[in-house]
Amino acid sequence: MRVTCLFFAAYRDVFGAEQIELELPEGSTLGALVDVVRARAGDALLPRQLVAAVNREYAPVETVLHDGDEVAFIPPVAGG
Amino acid sequence: MRVTCLFFAAYRDVFGAEQIELELPEGSTLGALVDVVRARAGDALLPRQLVAAVNREYAPVETVLHDGDEVAFIPPVAGG
């Protein structure tokens, strides 16, 4: 299956991309995707907990992903 | 001495005037003026305590008045 990863703000700088498509085995969890993504970041400093939203809802790492999901990596927020 | 009395809102309706000039003996207090004013109100219902401002400051009845003072009678306020 294929998921879309979105990187905002500081994470876009870290990953050098705003959006990437990733192939994952069926039934992969968000946690598995996070591991893949962390590996791509190389030596860049990332928080111990990477907050992500699946289809625009904050999601725990146990969340099972599905084909076509939109997974956004959300740096600490600073609106207001 | 002569003082100017101002009547606002409901009190203007009661006294039928916005402003009147009153002659008072030298050294009169606000309390004495209040008695004079109450007598002019006839049977109209007035609060037990008439709040007044002398020269635009809320003043207790013991306040000694001076020639030229502006005494405003202040109904319960309802700004906002």
Add this chain to the structure above:
Amino acid sequence: MYCAVTREPIDPTDLLHRVRSDADGAVVLFAGVVRDHHEGRSVEALAYEAYEQMAVEKMELICQEVGARFEVGELAVVHRVGDLRIGDISLVIAVAAPHRDAAYRASREIIERIKTEVPIWKRERYSDGGEVWRDGAVPNVPEPGNS
């Protein structure tokens, strides 16, 4: 500090820009607006009246005192008088501050004090034909010797 009584419509955005300085991160605006009912009676229109000079002086005093108690920047209070219709803005309080907590708290304190200290009155005209000076708050009078 900018305090005024006016017969013209009040623009909250104008007041925001009037109080804002480059050091402020927050502006809290409170707007009183004319409602269509009061204690179950349907209100058709109303008029505000002020003892203008004293009202402005009291608003300035309130702004000074509240401004001294909170970490706020500029403050503005404008109250409209004359005939107002449902939905018209009767009052705007604008408080700018470096941080929002102080702005909210100062705004809140200013409106509470305006409602009990500033010589302004409201005459409501009801849909059923009645028309009354709205009952209000009795201002505190200082003890003798403290004035």
Add this chain to the structure above:
Amino acid sequence: MYCAVTREPIDPTDLLHRVRSDADGAVVLFAGVVRDHHEGRSVEALAYEAYEQMAVEKMELICQEVGARFEVGELAVVHRVGDLRIGDISLVIAVAAPHRDAAYRASREIIERIKTEVPIWKRERYSDGGEVWRDGAVPNVPEPGNS
């Protein structure tokens, strides 16, 4: 309810009229404005970025939840994104209510939640040449099974 992310300047007066209904006696407006300093560093300009669709959805959720907890009327939240200068309005929250207490409390709760839940980021450019994504709040992630 009206929640939006926009690249255009925000007019607080527009939002006031958007939320106000004839039953409301009070409107509280909170405006976030761009300050000229942050933790001692002089700020020259900044840019806001949003995950727009999610940001709007989160603002709507916050308005729904806060609206259900307080006796308020209409609510509006608009956040600006893109390049902003000192003094520009970054955010306006408008809350109308029959009575002011509810309006103040709801406004307060909405801004606190926006700052920790809505996916919006701020890049500050300092007068000394530096430029950073401002550190912010880590949103809560629901426990497994609760999402």
